[in-house]
Amino acid sequence: MFSLRSSSRSIAVSAVLFVFVFSASIYAQKAAEWRPIPPADLQATKPVVEPDADAEALIWEERLDDTNSDKITRSTYVRIKIFTERGRERFSKLDIGFIKGIAKIEGLIARVTQPDGKSIEVSENDIFQRDVAKTERVKVQAKALAFPNLAPGTILEYQYKEVDKNIFEVDSTIDLQLDIPVQTFSFYYKPFKGRDPKFSLLNVEALKFEKAEDGWFKMVRTNVPAFKEEPWMPPMSEAKALLKLDSGWYPSISMDLSARRVTVFKNTGGRKEGEYWANHSAWQKPLVDLLNDRKKNFSKLAPEVVGDAASPEEKLRRIYNFCQTRINNTDYGYTPTDKELDQVDNERARRGLSEDDFKSGKPFANTREINNVFGAMVAAVGLDPWYALTSRRDVSFFTPELNDSRLLTFTGICVVFGGAPHIYNPGNKFLPFGMLPWYTEGAVTMYTDGKQYGWWEIPMNTFEKNRSRRSGKFRLTEDGTLTGTATIELTGQLALSYRLAHFDNEALENELALKTSVQQRITNAEVTNISIENLEDTSKPIIQRFTIKIPNYAQKTGKRMFFQPGFFDYGTLPAFAASTRKFDMFFRYPWSENDDIEIELPAGFSLDNAEAPAPVADSAQIGRDEIHFDLDANSRTLAYSRSFYFGNKNLVSFKASSYAAVKALWDKFHTAETTLVSLKQNE
């Protein structure tokens, strides 16, 4: 089934209109349209593609007809063999949603065929239409049916035609892999005006369209396994077999707002590297020009903000901090007062903020406008603001060769100095100067002033910068209870992720969330005196503190006591449990953890064994976990220190073929972190 990537397309998935009334003659005619089922398929008792499949599509055929200028027609024909009760349950119903007025369905029919070849068609009375959701202007409807007498061994079929008025639908991404194994997946495409199909393939072996009957082009995959997600997997577009259909054209007109000029570009007629991206770069020119045009609105303020800064970096830092802290950001929880809203007249709304708006206090703006102010102020101090457009690494591992501008989104204002581009996004309230969100780090970015452009891979924060520093001072009593205080400091991406996830919560909510996270590991822990510091102050690390009491943290035998000195890893589970892996592994960014724990041992016990585990690391030192124990006999205090990192050299993606090695490494990490120490009762 078509599965579209953008949100609007997600809607379009459902955009199927149901024609509710079937006439008897039409019904009879449709009944003749079923394709014969080979006897072997009727008798089959085992799936072909995946031996354990609960159901298997014998035929999955989609036809996309784009020949009409005002509509797109998709025809679907599906035949599924049911092998288990689970398969029966999963496919027992068909439900198709659509937006009335945008799309419609014609000729939905369905049937079930028993192994003996007898078929039962779903009668028109058993096909239901309903308003799924409606407002005064929009009505989402659905058509639903249940397959009668479906059971293991039976075959269900359905077919329908979707007529869609959304002619831009052709710019779509088609799944060439479904959530059910498919024996024969056929995709037919009839492009507009008899053109040849323009497309690209992702994560799939070389396929091509072949000419079929009546102007159709056909692409066929056979024995397609089902797509199933795994933990720690790369983004969907890097794992699933996809077909991207291109419209074959690129916007050729750019409106230059500042000069009130319309620029007509050469229509490349396709997607040739160089010309394609040159056009896309030029498309940004009005936006960059707008920044330069607005610099006059900050001609006094910007130099004041920069002050005596000499280097470009220092100038940018001061402007960045000014924009991030002197404008109330409405995308991060700020709600303008009525008075503030009253002050925004049409003129102000049109021109955006200017230096006059800062005279009476702290103006408000959204992320986009804050970045624009930053760009304008940068221009006002004589630097050149460019636009940076980057693919999100949680969406795609983009390269320019993909020739797909849909994968690029605005990342920030770029300034080139010191021979390298630098990207800034002060509109993100919690982004420290010089840092970008993890999903843009390591991604390829286009930076452009509208006249020229370049490509640059944004460097990643190293593991040292994305650090969790954890410390604790505890006391272990003779009955095995552990009490003490713990502190966790987060920096880099760890801090940014925390701030973005928690900034709009009440303090109590965040405290309870922290408490819950501890109690999920240690179910009998009593967590009190919780505090979370520096949530708003990005110049400092996030600091979480709490007091904890854990009865029976140490397990006692007759004369010994055992406990895990690695408090912060107590109750954690191994990262990987499955023995096999299909997809590559993908960690978001490199990070490190440093633990410093002091545990005062109970009176009457002495250390029986405190053999620290050997350091754990892979041969390439991508990850390393090193633990030390140190006993201060005078104070009877065991010091536990742990130094851990993962993603050294920015290696955060691993091939599925290396799963066993990665799992083994992480198992060793876990074993080391959960090492026990034994105490012996003094005689």
Next chain:
Amino acid sequence: MKNLTKLRQNIVVLSVLLFGLVGSVFAGDDAPSWVSQVAGSSIPAYDIKNVPAVVLLDEYVASVDSGGKISTTSRYAIKILTNEGRRLAIARGFYLTSGSKVTDIDAWLLPPDGKVQAFGKKSVIDMVDDPDDIYNEGRIKAIDATDSAVVGSVFAYTVTTEESTLFYQDQWSFQGRLPVLRGRYSLNLPSGWAASSVTFNAPEIRPQVSGSTYTWELSNLKPITWEPMSPSVGNLAPRIAVNYGPADAKGRSFPDWKSVSTWATPFYDSMAIVDDNVAAKARELTANAKTELEMIQAIGTFVQNLQYIAIDIGVGYGNGYKPRASSIVLSRGYGDCKDKATLMRAMLKALKIDAYPIIVYSGDPDFVREAFPSPKQFNHCIIAVKVSDATQAPSVIVDPKLGRLLIFDATDAYTPVGDLPDYLQNSLAVALAGDNGGLMRMPLLPAEDNKVERTLNVSLTDSGELKGTIREHSTGQASTGERTALRRESAADYRKTLERWITRAATAAKLVDFKTTDQFANAAFDLSLDFTAPAYGQLMQSRLMTFKPAFVGRRSGTAFTESKRTTPISLDEASVIETATFELPAGFIVDETPEPLDLKTEFGTYRSTYEVKGQQLIYKRHFQTKRSLIPAEKYAEVRDFYGKIRDAEQSPVVLLKK
């Protein structure tokens, strides 16, 4: 395939789109005076932290005319106290396309410092109540203000409806989990009508009566926090059940449970149609059955494996209480609970075995209250099969009028004939057997019929590697849990579930092989798995080795993390017996074992023992609980029980190298 899960996702997406499109909010409007009035209420401090919102007013006014038509007006206002509470800023009005309608819905948002935002018709989204059903007449009109709501806002709405009532009965709960400053239920009746009520989960709430208007009211209700193993809110929040009407309101109110039976029985009896197809199918299914129980099992297994599909049409006119004809259900091969019970009844009838529909509440065995005879207390239908003395099964009960009855849920595909889903056990239900029908209690199957027997035969090497076999024999509802996991997950996912289970026990544990045997008819399930776990035993200075003999735990744990408790603790019947035999590495002797544990409480027992036999360590543990509702005051005792078990199962055995 666009299955329902997909549709549900789409519906969410579409709803977001629709809300985005409709966001017509009028700032600067005035809120009604009642909203302004309640918005100024002072909020008390609650013991429970992080209460997301407080209900300032929850008022429901129903006006009944002499023809049985009802007009209702709901007024509801909350103050949002936390970020999580923002998602509660949604107005909802439920209606059925048959027989009722939402005539008006309006909402207002009063931000802490801003102007009143009024949400009118253009903000209303009208959507299906249950997208899982192929067709369902239940719909909701809603206004979503979650995007605009901030902490400190007051969100208020009114909903008015009109409907034709089936019964002169109603139920009203004064709260959900949120605290309520004022909850009020009012009934305006025609002259000459009267109302009476019963109160549940609270001391009796007496109505204030003014003419023919009855008003029940409670104020300052504390929040009901979620706590593990707590009863449902329906058994904690104060609620009333109301009977009203003229003196003679036959068929619309029920003086006793027998009258519920006599009212509903004809709907079911008329649909249990034994035509040729039904009879032939019954004969075909039971061709090899030698006993009465085998015949019931054959029919029951067939019916419970029909697809569950609900198509509700004419619910507002009472069709929600009427099954489809058994002949139609058989021909289509699917149906809902009523349909399945009726088909099974018809097939048994063809075999000259009597059976009765049972209406029951699914989801909470303690929900139904004897003091309120009404069909409105039920949401599910099962079957009682009249059996002879020859049929022996745990789910057989004896009714004074109907005799020996085998209770069976034909909708649950994982619980066989003879067993009963635990969420139905011990609940009150109504047998629809005309004058002989009435309220009865469903069987409670003892823990002995619902247990897991686990055997571990493992060996520990001198490097600490553990390898061996785990065998589990589950019966009753324990077997249903195992069967459900096996059938609901794909083969690959089931394997991963087992891998996660043993990996939780031992880092880097590897599942070598596994085998399952489902003895469905006997309500039993066997699982056998072979595994290895390197470094399970931790070597210390090459002279000590420690390991935990409690290798695997239950697949779901019980976590009483809080030191205090406000709600009772609800326990189920359960029993786990384990015998683990560890073959110890040569050259090592047992130096220490944990202390054996022997716990006996009124709600459960636990016993663990350790025995050394040569190079073998035999570890036994037996956990058992019985269905109990333990008051919150005894929480410490329950927590201590589970805490001691957890600690005991964490305790290691120490081996010493000779």
